[in-house]
Amino acid sequence: MAPDVPVSPLRPDDHDALRDRAVEKLRALVRIPTVSRQDPADEDLSAFERFHDELRARFPRLHTELDLTPVTDHGLLFHWQGREAARPVVLMAHLDVVPVDDDASWQHPAFGAEIVDGHVWGRGTLDDKGSLVAICEAVERLLERGFVPAQDVWLSFGCDEEVSGTAAPAAVAILRERGVVPWLVLDEGGAVAHEAFPGVELPVAVVGVTEKGVTSLELRVDGRGGHASTPTKMDATARLARAILRLDRSSFPASAPAPTVELMQRLAPYAPAALRPLMANAARLRPVLTRALVAAGPESAAMTRTTAAVTTLSGSPALNVVASTAKAGVNVRIMVGDSVASVLSHVRSVVKDQEVQVKVLEAGEPSPVSPTDDDAFRLIESTIAEAFPDAVPAPYVMMAATDSRFFTAICERVYRYTPFRMTRAQRQAIHSYDEHIGVEAFAEGVLWYQRLIERLPEGQVTA
Numbered sequence: 211m212a213p214d215v216p217v218s219p220l221r222p223d224d225h226d227a228l229r230d231r232a233v234e235k236l237r238a239l240v241r242i243p244t245v246s247r248q249d250p251a252d253e254d255l256s257a258f259e260r261f262h263d264e265l266r267a268r269f270p271r272l273h274t275e276l277d278l279t280p281v282t283d284h285g286l287l288f289h290w291q292g293r294e295a296a297r298p299v300v301l302m303a304h305l306d307v308v309p310v311d312d313d314a315s316w317q318h319p320a321f322g323a324e325i326v327d328g329h330v331w332g333r334g335t336l337d338d339k340g341s342l343v344a345i346c347e348a349v350e351r352l353l354e355r356g357f358v359p360a361q362d363v364w365l366s367f368g369c370d371e372e373v374s375g376t377a378a379p380a381a382v383a384i385l386r387e388r389g390v391v392p393w394l395v396l397d398e399g400g401a402v403a404h405e406a407f408p409g410v411e412l413p414v415a416v417v418g419v420t421e422k423g424v425t426s427l428e429l430r431v432d433g434r435g436g437h438a439s440t441p442t443k444m445d446a447t448a449r450l451a452r453a454i455l456r457l458d459r460s461s462f463p464a465s466a467p468a469p470t471v472e473l474m475q476r477l478a479p480y481a482p483a484a485l486r487p488l489m490a491n492a493a494r495l496r497p498v499l500t501r502a503l504v505a506a507g508p509e510s511a512a513m514t515r516t517t518a519a520v521t522t523l524s525g526s527p528a529l530n531v532v533a534s535t536a537k538a539g540v541n542v543r544i545m546v547g548d549s550v551a552s553v554l555s556h557v558r559s560v561v562k563d564q565e566v567q568v569k570v571l572e573a574g575e576p577s578p579v580s581p582t583d584d585d586a587f588r589l590i591e592s593t594i595a596e597a598f599p600d601a602v603p604a605p606y607v608m609m610a611a612t613d614s615r616f617f618t619a620i621c622e623r624v625y626r627y628t629p630f631r632m633t634r635a636q637r638q639a640i641h642s643y644d645e646h647i648g649v650e651a652f653a654e655g656v657l658w659y660q661r662l663i664e665r666l667p668e669g670q671v672t673a
């Protein structure tokens with residue numbers, strides 16, 4: 211846990227008892243290994259069933275007072291009727307987790323949910339059962355008080371987020387069918403990130419306002435193949451290798467998008483004096499800022515442009531056979547401003563070889579940018595200020611993909627925020643080993659969701 215974290219002003223008198231109750235629910239759900247797999251045949255379906263049973267047992271009011279629509283196999287869509295339905299809100303999370311690598315050395319068992327040093331350890335504590343349980347606990351507490359939200363609240367819990375499955379688009383289809391146009395959609399995303407920016411002492415509560423599009427390409431070269439004893443020059447394998455090198459040596463054009471500029475401006479007052487002028491004037495000095503981000507390393511460079519990584523490779527099946535077909539898979543993360551079409555033309559132009567076929571295996575456009583100058587974002591910002599008074603709220607471009615990208619089809623205000631304090635080590639543990647969430651950080655997250663629901667505004671959309 212980061213040092214000197216202030217006590218949340220939202221804490222009720224019985225905070226400790228409520229916190230401990232919520233933490234036990236989280237632990238029970240983390241212990242159920244709801245691992246999603248690329249091939250659904252490899253999945254342990256009973257784990258998902260057990261998860262549903264445990265969720266029902268742990269959140270009885272939520273399950274009796276809200277309407278539940280099952281989505282695909284194991285997705286859940288709850289509807290909590292508010293006093294009005296003019297500005298419906300969708301709170302999202304996913305109940306599946308990524309597999310645990312057997313070779314990774316967890317300090318505490320990945321599905322043990324042990325509490326050590328004030329943290330719950332286990333796969334899914336941060337991604338994304340922490341959010342799922344915190345949302346449910348916030349709703350359960352409000353139901354216990356007889357609270358009715360000002361607006362309809364939907365809870366959309368996916369079951370296959372980690373494998374880009376069909377539950378989220380199916381939930382969108384259901385909402386569309388019912389004529390629900392969400393005013394605000396909130397999914398996992400940026401954290402209350404401690405040690406986020408060099409030289410900035412305060413935690414930054416980063417709210418994703420767009421996410422990169424995930425696209426997969428295949429580069430393929432067909433040749434004559436043949437016996438390895440009589441090779442020719444520039445066969446399929448060599449041609450493919452040349453194409454890969456050309457792609458590797460070129461970069462997509464860089465530029466700091468609007469959310470990155472705003473992030474810099476908001477951080478400027480807290481940044482080291484030497485960086486302050488550049489950050490404060492980021493809008494005017496965009497080219498300088500872009501160059502600085504590119505120079506600062508691959509992570510910050512990825513904030514400025516589309517990236518392409520060659521991941522899979524295949525060629526000859528045998529040592530004495532020249533490949534008749536050589537293929538490479540390219541994983542592309544498309545920055546807002548670029549598109550699948552512009553990526554294709556960039557790849558073709560840098561590869562400069564008609565013999566290399568470029569095929570789109572999976573097309574994902576970047577998500578549109580959600581506004582930061584209207585009521586929905588201000589609501590998120592003001593509740594962050596209440597729950598995390600030491601944090602600087604700021605928009606940013608999310609590098610990873612979330613289920614919320616599908617909701618951009620029915621909602622203009624899609625935000626990606628995980629209301630938990632995380633150190634750098636904790637953020638790096640996501641999808642890796644030693645994933646863990648602070649007990650107190652988790653409790654604060656519950657308070658944040660609770661306050662967000664309490665603060666939903668009355669009336670029609672104005673801004």
Ligand SMILES: [Zn+2]
Pocket residue numbers: 304337338371398
């Ligand atoms: Zn996730």
